[in-house]
Amino acid sequence: MHWDSDGNVWIKISDIHTQAYCEYQLKFSWQGINPKSEAMLAGTIRHAELQTEHAERMKDAPKMSVEEALRLGVRGSGRELRIKSGEHFIYGKIDEIQFAENAIFIIDDKPSGKVYPSSMNQARAYALAFASEYPPAKPVFSAVRDRNTGEALWMEEFTDEVKSNIIEIVERVRKLARKEIDFIPTTKPFKCRPCRFNSICDRRATE
Numbered sequence: 001m002h003w004d005s006d007g008n009v010w011i012k013i014s015d016i017h018t019q020a021y022c023e024y025q026l027k028f029s030w031q032g033i034n035p036k037s038e039a040m041l042a043g044t045i046r047h048a049e050l051q052t053e054h055a056e057r058m059k060d061a062p063k064m065s066v067e068e069a070l071r072l073g074v075r076g077s078g079r080e081l082r083i084k085s086g087e088h089f090i091y092g093k094i095d096e097i098q099f100a101e102n103a104i105f106i107i108d109d110k111p112s113g114k115v116y117p118s119s120m121n122q123a124r125a126y127a128l129a130f131a132s133e134y135p136p137a138k139p140v141f142s143a144v145r146d147r148n149t150g151e152a153l154w155m156e157e158f159t160d161e162v163k164s165n166i167i168e169i170v171e172r173v174r175k176l177a178r179k180e181i182d183f184i185p186t187t188k189p190f191k192c193r194p195c196r197f198n199s200i201c202d203r204r205a206t207e
């Protein structure tokens with residue numbers, strides 16, 4: 001999250017993922033709080049290892065701007081594309097965009113074989129950013145892919161209905177950043193247990 005010189009708040013698209021998990025996490029992370037227990041450090045190291053393995057697998061994949069990827073024409077793909085939408089004030093990095101003959105696929109890689117609503121919203125927000133900056137002439141699909149197996153786990157067309165729902169969520173997160181509304185904590189203990197803010201959170205859900 002950051003503010004521009006015109007006083008607009010910009011949201012990192014990964015924060016859309018956090019919002020669906022628990023808005024209270026945003027409150028802590030935007031304050032710069034970053035508690036680390038031994039278990040979390042171990043998790044961070046494992047995450048770094050997975051990132052390294054993923055980077056190794058992807059090292060020969062082309063890195064390019066969205067403009068370059070679009071120039072590839074009807075067939076082709078681009079990886080690790082930075083995107084920002086001046087219309088919706090969101091920014092992030094799309095893992096891959098595939099341009100097929102009749103559709104465009106916006107793909108987000110996730111490390112586990114499960115797809116949660118938070119991952120779906122993040123993928124939808126990437127599609128929102130892409131479609132607002134590069135109005136597509138063909139249908140756009142959001143997809144979540146298993147980073148380890150390359151298997152597509154979830155896919156959805158970015159319809160007008162999906163678009164208006166994700167705009168509502170983006171606007172909610174921007175209101176949270178502007179302190180216009182309260183952060184709502186999750187009520188689900190299974191989300192609080194692994195949460196990195198669990199030891200300092202005053203709204204932690206218990207069984």
Ligand code: SF4
Binds near residue numbers: 195204
């Ligand atoms: S402990 Fe629970 S309520 Fe608190 S920030 Fe973490 S997930 Fe949210």
